[in-house]
Amino acid sequence: MLKRSDTSASQASLRPFAIYKRELDERASVVSVEGELDLSTAPRLKWMLLDSLESEGAQVVADLSLVDFMDSTALGVLVGVQRKLAADARLAIVCTSEKVLQIFEFSGIDSAFAIFPTLEDALAHVRSQTAQAD
Amino acid sequence: MPRHEGQRPHPARSRLVALAAFCALSPMCTSIASARPIRTADHGVQGHGGGGSGQGAGTHESHGGNSGGGQGRWGGSSGQDGGSGQDGSGQGGSAQESHGGDSGRGNSGGGNSGASSGEGSYGHSGGGGDGHGKEGKGSGHDQGQEGGGVGDQGQGRAQGGEGGDRGQSSGGEPAGAPGESSRGRGHGDYGRGRNGQGSGEGSGQTGNGNGIPRARGRQSGSKTSSAGVSHTASNSAPRAAAALAVVAPPAPAATNGAAAVPAVTATPPAAPPAAPSAPSAHVPAGTSSHPQPASRARRARRHKGRSVGSHTAATTALPSVLVAAPLAAGAPTGAGSGTRQDASRDARHTGQASTPPPIVQTITKIVGVIPLAVWIAGGALLAIALALAAGSRLLAKRARRLERQRGELLADVGLLQGALMPAPPAGPGPVSASVAYRPADGPAAGGDFYDVFALEDGSLATIVGDVSGHGREALPHTALVRFTLRAYLEAGLSPREALRTAGAVLERQLDGALVSAVLATYQPRERTLVYACAGHPPPIVLGTRTLAPMGACSSPPLGTGLPTGTRQTVLALPGAAQVCFHTDGVTDARVGQDLYGSQRLAAALASLGPAASAPALLDRVAEQTDARPDDMAACLLSLQGGPAQPATLVQELELWGDETARERAERFLLACGLDLSASAALAGKACAQAERVGSVLIEARPAGPGVGAPSARIRRDEEPDIHASDTRRLATVGGAR
Numbered sequence: 001m002l003k004r005s006d007t008s009a010s011q012a013s014l015r016p017f018a019i020y021k022r023e024l025d026e027r028a029s030v031v032s033v034e035g036e037l038d039l040s041t042a043p044r045l046k047w048m049l050l051d052s053l054e055s056e057g058a059q060v061v062a063d064l065s066l067v068d069f070m071d072s073t074a075l076g077v078l079v080g081v082q083r084k085l086a087a088d089a090r091l092a093i094v095c096t097s098e099k100v101l102q103i104f105e106f107s108g109i110d111s112a113f114a115i116f117p118t119l120e121d122a123l124a125h126v127r128s129q130t131a132q133a134d
Numbered sequence: 135m136p137r138h139e140g141q142r143p144h145p146a147r148s149r150l151v152a153l154a155a156f157c158a159l160s161p162m163c164t165s166i167a168s169a170r171p172i173r174t175a176d177h178g179v180q181g182h183g184g185g186g187s188g189q190g191a192g193t194h195e196s197h198g199g200n201s202g203g204g205q206g207r208w209g210g211s212s213g214q215d216g217g218s219g220q221d222g223s224g225q226g227g228s229a230q231e232s233h234g235g236d237s238g239r240g241n242s243g244g245g246n247s248g249a250s251s252g253e254g255s256y257g258h259s260g261g262g263g264d265g266h267g268k269e270g271k272g273s274g275h276d277q278g279q280e281g282g283g284v285g286d287q288g289q290g291r292a293q294g295g296e297g298g299d300r301g302q303s304s305g306g307e308p309a310g311a312p313g314e315s316s317r318g319r320g321h322g323d324y325g326r327g328r329n330g331q332g333s334g335e336g337s338g339q340t341g342n343g344n345g346i347p348r349a350r351g352r353q354s355g356s357k358t359s360s361a362g363v364s365h366t367a368s369n370s371a372p373r374a375a376a377a378l379a380v381v382a383p384p385a386p387a388a389t390n391g392a393a394a395v396p397a398v399t400a401t402p403p404a405a406p407p408a409a410p411s412a413p414s415a416h417v418p419a420g421t422s423s424h425p426q427p428a429s430r431a432r433r434a435r436r437h438k439g440r441s442v443g444s445h446t447a448a449t450t451a452l453p454s455v456l457v458a459a460p461l462a463a464g465a466p467t468g469a470g471s472g473t474r475q476d477a478s479r480d481a482r483h484t485g486q487a488s489t490p491p492p493i494v495q496t497i498t499k500i501v502g503v504i505p506l507a508v509w510i511a512g513g514a515l516l517a518i519a520l521a522l523a524a525g526s527r528l529l530a531k532r533a534r535r536l537e538r539q540r541g542e543l544l545a546d547v548g549l550l551q552g553a554l555m556p557a558p559p560a561g562p563g564p565v566s567a568s569v570a571y572r573p574a575d576g577p578a579a580g581g582d583f584y585d586v587f588a589l590e591d592g593s594l595a596t597i598v599g600d601v602s603g604h605g606r607e608a609l610p611h612t613a614l615v616r617f618t619l620r621a622y623l624e625a626g627l628s629p630r631e632a633l634r635t636a637g638a639v640l641e642r643q644l645d646g647a648l649v650s651a652v653l654a655t656y657q658p659r660e661r662t663l664v665y666a667c668a669g670h671p672p673p674i675v676l677g678t679r680t681l682a683p684m685g686a687c688s689s690p691p692l693g694t695g696l697p698t699g700t701r702q703t704v705l706a707l708p709g710a711a712q713v714c715f716h717t718d719g720v721t722d723a724r725v726g727q728d729l730y731g732s733q734r735l736a737a738a739l740a741s742l743g744p745a746a747s748a749p750a751l752l753d754r755v756a757e758q759t760d761a762r763p764d765d766m767a768a769c770l771l772s773l774q775g776g777p778a779q780p781a782t783l784v785q786e787l788e789l790w791g792d793e794t795a796r797e798r799a800e801r802f803l804l805a806c807g808l809d810l811s812a813s814a815a816l817a818g819k820a821c822a823q824a825e826r827v828g829s830v831l832i833e834a835r836p837a838g839p840g841v842g843a844p845s846a847r848i849r850r851d852e853e854p855d856i857h858a859s860d861t862r863r864l865a866t867v868g869g870a871r
Contacts, residue, residue, distance in 0.1 A: 039764070071722055072669070072691075075602075075669075079648060080646055083694075083695055106671065106683075106685040107650070107688065108667075108689045108696075108701075109669065109691070109694060109696065111794055111798065112690065112694065112696055
């Protein structure tokens with residue numbers, strides 16, 4: 001009964017959860033997440049993003065390219081952070097996983113975020129927007 | 135009663151008397167006991183007992199002249215231990231009486247009573263000359279028992295006491311009580327356990343002794359005996375040992391040392407002699423044949439009753455006593471002279487006054503021996519036990535209270551849960567609905583909600599949703615959203631309109647919480663299903679036509695601040711079909727490391743067949759998954775088949791005149807199967823119109839069986855909704871933004 005696609009699609013979801021931040025400069029930072037974002041791990045993403053966005057004119061990129069799964073809790077975290085964004089702060093998301101992109105799409109919140117397939121594109125986005133804001 | 139006195143004036147008798155007297159006295163009255171001081175220490179109680187008996191004996195003697203108080207001793211002996219001394223005496227007394235005749239009476243041993251009971255026996259004398267003792271018998275109670283000896287004398291002889299045999303048993307050695315005849319002899323007997331006691335006594339005439347042995351008996355017995363001996367012998371003997379000695383001077387030594395056993399041994403030999411001569415009793419003292427006494431003693435036992443009374447016998451008895459009585463050592467010397475009833479009385483009194491019941495004494499002794507440390511430890515343990523008991527009681531009470539409160543809480547939660555998850559409308563019809571809810575394995579329970587209810591126009595409305603966040607935090611939002619959505623559906627809004635309106639209205643109240651939901655209405659007459667999702671998985675539709683979910687341009691959840699309620703699907707289903715609404719807890723359940731997924735869910739639903747129900751479906755899901763981290767809720771609509779109707783599928787998208795409108799419209803149209811150019815053309819047109827009037831609705835008919843090529847158009851406002859029923863909906867809540 002199980003379809004092959006289900007089985008094959010799930011092969012990659014064995015990555016342990018990890019989250020870390022790289023500060024590129026005073027304002028720009030990249031928060032990278034690996035594994036699954038769910039009820040238990042989403043709060044860590046929330047605090048990491050909020051911490052990164054505290055500085056004035058923060059330029060933050062959430063790199064979700066290594067995320068295997070997001071549940072509604074993680075979507076809520078992203079939405080909440082996006083809504084609390086200061087006027088001069090910028091947030092971009094990097095996502096290359098088709099599964100995660102589908103999650104964004106079906107949840108209907110993909111239009112709320114600036115989602116890019118590469119880190120470079122995302123960084124260019126946040127820096128350009130910040131520059132414009134300045 | 136005839137007195138022996140007249141008959142038998144023998145010195146022996148007098149001796150006996152003396153013995154008896156001293157026996158009686160010795161314990162009690164030191165003074166009387168001429169010689170010795172009483173060993174109170176040892177005997178203590180016993181002494182008293184002895185005294186009692188002694189008295190009895192004494193009496194006789196006094197009366198009788200001779201008869202001895204052998205008995206007295208016995209009694210005494212028994213008395214000691216037991217403290218029962220008194221009893222002993224009593225018996226003694228009786229014994230004597232019986233004697234009345236001449237013989238001494240035996241005393242029965244009064245001893246017995248001593249402690250336990252003894253009873254004595256009594257010998258009684260024979261008639262004239264002899265008394266014979268009756269015997270005592272002892273009943274021993276406690277201790278051994280004693281036997282009462284009895285002796286009768288026939289005259290001369292005393293009877294022997296009999297020994298308390300039993301006593302022995304306890305003691306190990308019994309003493310034989312031999313009757314003694316005249317002089318006393320005692321016999322003693324029994325000792326119960328402790329010392330033996332035997333007592334012998336002789337009495338002038340008869341002797342009888344019985345010994346009662348009790349444990350206590352022993353000492354006294356011994357003493358007495360000794361006393362007796364001494365008298366007989368001449369008084370000198372005061373030692374415990376003496377008792378034996380009394381009978382036979384030599385004995386003394388033996389006695390002292392002797393343990394119960396020895397005593398026994400001694401007795402045997404003596405016995406024979408004792409038996410024989412009643413008269414001898416008197417003599418006996420003098421004779422003091424050691425051996426004899428022993429033998430008598432035996433006999434005494436055997437016969438129990440009678441012993442004869444030779445002194446010797448008495449002596450023998452003594453040994454046993456001695457044995458029993460090592461304690462007795464101190465024995466009183468009795469003065470034979472001393473014997474008086476008075477004395478005995480005193481003895482009794484004393485005994486009574488001073489001696490508490492044996493049991494009390496025993497307990498007192500035991501208690502007295504307990505070290506202070508043990509007392510302290512015991513106290514500490516008691517305190518701990520009390521503390522623990524109190525603590526456990528408190529805990530039990532608290533546990534009961536908590537259990538009760540928990541029950542109340544669960545009942546409350548059950549009511550709330552019931553309010554949020556009502557049973558679907560029952561009743562046969564073209565459509566049947568079933569609902570199911572399964573809490574998460576972990577602490578994340580709560581947040582899911584559903585509702586199934588009939589609308590005024592005959593449609594069946596379904597709501598399934600999920601509030602992000604869980605538990606009690608989610609409950610208020612859950613109720614708010616569910617009833618708000620229901621109200622809009624009841625008011626006649628389409629699912630999309632209801633979501634759009636609710637999104638705008640609830641934005642502030644949700645305070646950041648996100649709520650995903652799917653709303654649906656099913657119109658049985660037209661067999662049209664209309665549903666709209668807001669950040670929620672679309673329903674799984676199984677029928678003659680499988681509907682592939684379309685994610686393009688999905689509406690966001692309620693509470694995001696983004697406009698929602700922008701998408702809607704209208705589906706006309708020919709034939710039977712099953713529509714399964716569910717929350718993401720179902721598809722997010724895990725199979726190993728994988729998500730359960732919508733495809734597995736569809737397969738599970740198909741495997742259940744036409745009779746599938748929501749509970750059965752969730753059970754199946756539970757069987758197929760390893761972990762269910764979120765709540766699972768499902769609502770299953772089973773639509774009956776009917777005359778074939780054209781299958782209809784319409785995807786609606788409401789476009790707002792914003793900057794993303796064109797891009798979204800193109801994606802939507804492309805997803806519906808239109809080609810690129812058609813999509814771009816229609817998208818451009820729709821955007822222009824949306825900017826002008828605020829919003830437009832795009833209807834797309836994807837390609838499918840019987841549909842032909844995909845098509846799309848912009849619906850004008852005046853056109854009724856495709857899903858609208860004949861009855862005009864009531865409200866136009868939340869107009870276009």
